Amino acid sequence: MAKIGIIGIGNMGFAILKGLLKTYEKEDIIFTDVNKERCTQITSEMGVAHRESNAQCAGQAKYVVLAVKPQYFDPVLSDIRKEVTENHVIISIAPGITTAQLKEKLGEKTRVVRAMPNTPALLGEGMTGVCYDEKDFSQEEKETIGDIFRSLGRMRIVEERLMNAVVCASGSSPAYVYMFIEALADGAVKYGLPRDAAYEMAAQTVLGSARMVLETGEHPGALKDKVCSPGGTTIEGVSALEEFGFRNAVIKAADACFKKCEKL
Ligand SMILES: NC(=O)C1=CN([C@@H]2O[C@H](COP(=O)(O)OP(=O)(O)OC[C@H]3O[C@@H](n4cnc5c(N)ncnc54)[C@H](OP(=O)(O)O)[C@@H]3O)[C@@H](O)[C@H]2O)C=CC1
Numbered sequence: 001m002a003k004i005g006i007i008g009i010g011n012m013g014f015a016i017l018k019g020l021l022k023t024y025e026k027e028d029i030i031f032t033d034v035n036k037e038r039c040t041q042i043t044s045e046m047g048v049a050h051r052e053s054n055a056q057c058a059g060q061a062k063y064v065v066l067a068v069k070p071q072y073f074d075p076v077l078s079d080i081r082k083e084v085t086e087n088h089v090i091i092s093i094a095p096g097i098t099t100a101q102l103k104e105k106l107g108e109k110t111r112v113v114r115a116m117p118n119t120p121a122l123l124g125e126g127m128t129g130v131c132y133d134e135k136d137f138s139q140e141e142k143e144t145i146g147d148i149f150r151s152l153g154r155m156r157i158v159e160e161r162l163m164n165a166v167v168c169a170s171g172s173s174p175a176y177v178y179m180f181i182e183a184l185a186d187g188a189v190k191y192g193l194p195r196d197a198a199y200e201m202a203a204q205t206v207l208g209s210a211r212m213v214l215e216t217g218e219h220p221g222a223l224k225d226k227v228c229s230p231g232g233t234t235i236e237g238v239s240a241l242e243e244f245g246f247r248n249a250v251i252k253a254a255d256a257c258f259k260k261c262e263k264l
Pocket residue numbers: 007008009010011012013032033034035054066067068069070072075076093094095116117118119171172
C-alpha cells in the first residue's frame with residue numbers, strides 16, 4: 001500500500017509529484033492518468049510506479065490527491081467511490097468544488113481535504129492554502145497533511161470560505177507573475193538588452209523582491225519607498241504604472257478569478 005496516490009498527472013499533478021519527491025521515497029507514491037503513454041514515460045523517467053485505473057490508485061493509497069480538471073471530477077469520483085473507505089484522506093485541488101459537494105458524491109463519512117497549490121510546487125517553492133474539518137482527522141493525519149504540503153513549499157491552513165480568495169492570491173497568480181516578468185523583459189529588450197539577459201534580470205528581480213517581503217517582514221510599500229530615490233528614475237516608473245492602473249488591473253484580475261471560482 002502506497003502512502004500517496006495522485007489521480008491526473010498533468011501540470012499540477014506532475015508538479016505535486018516532483019515536489020513530494022523532495023520529501024518522500026518513490027515507493028511512497030503512486031499515480032494514474034487517462035493518458036497511459038504519459039504514465040509509462042513518467043514511471044520510466046522518475047521511477048515512480050503508476051496504476052492502470054483511478055480505482056486501483058485510490059484503492060492502494062491512503063492519501064489520494066484528485067488532480068483532474070473540475071469538469072472531469074464526476075467521472076473520477078464515480079470511478080473511485082467504491083474504493084474509498086473511512087480510512088482514506090481524499091485531497092481535492094479543484095477550485096470551486098466544496099467539501100460538502102465532494103462528500104455528497106463520495107459518501108458523507110468520506111474525509112476530505114481541500115487544497116489550492118500552485119505550479120512552483122515543482123521546485124518545492126509552491127504556496128498551498130489548505131482547509132479541512134479538524135475533528136475528522138487524527139493528530140498523525142494532520143501532521144501528514146502538513147508534511148505533504150510543506151514538501152511542495154509553504155502551506156497555510158485557511159477557512160473553507162476563503163479558498164476562492166486563495167485561488168486569487170496564489171493558485172492562479174503565477175500566470176500573472178510570468179506575464180509581469182515577460183513584460184519587464186520586453187521593456188528592457190526595447191532599450192537594447194539581449195533577451196536572455198532580460199529574462200534573467202527580470203526573473204531574479206521578482207524572486208529577490210519576493211524574498212525581501214517574506215524574509216524582512218517589511219511592508220511592500222516601505223520596500224518600494226526604499227527603491228524610489230527622490231527625483232530619481234524609479235518614481236518616474238511608479239508614476240507611469242499608477243497612470244495606467246497597474247494595481248487596479250491586478251485587483252480586477254482577482255475579481256474575475258473569484259467570479260469564475262464561484263461559477264465552477
Ligand atoms: N495548473 C495549475 O496551476 C493549478 C491547477 N489546479 C487544479 O488542478 C487540477 C488539475 O489541473 P491541471 O494539472 O492544470 O490540468 P491538466 O489538464 O494539466 O491535468 C489533468 C490530467 O488529468 C488527466 N485526466 C483527465 N480526465 C481524467 C480521468 N477521468 N482520470 C484520470 N486522469 C484524467 C488529464 O489527461 P488529458 O490531458 O488527456 O485530459 C491530464 O493529464 C484542476 O482541478 C485545476 O483547477 C490547482 C492549482 C493550480
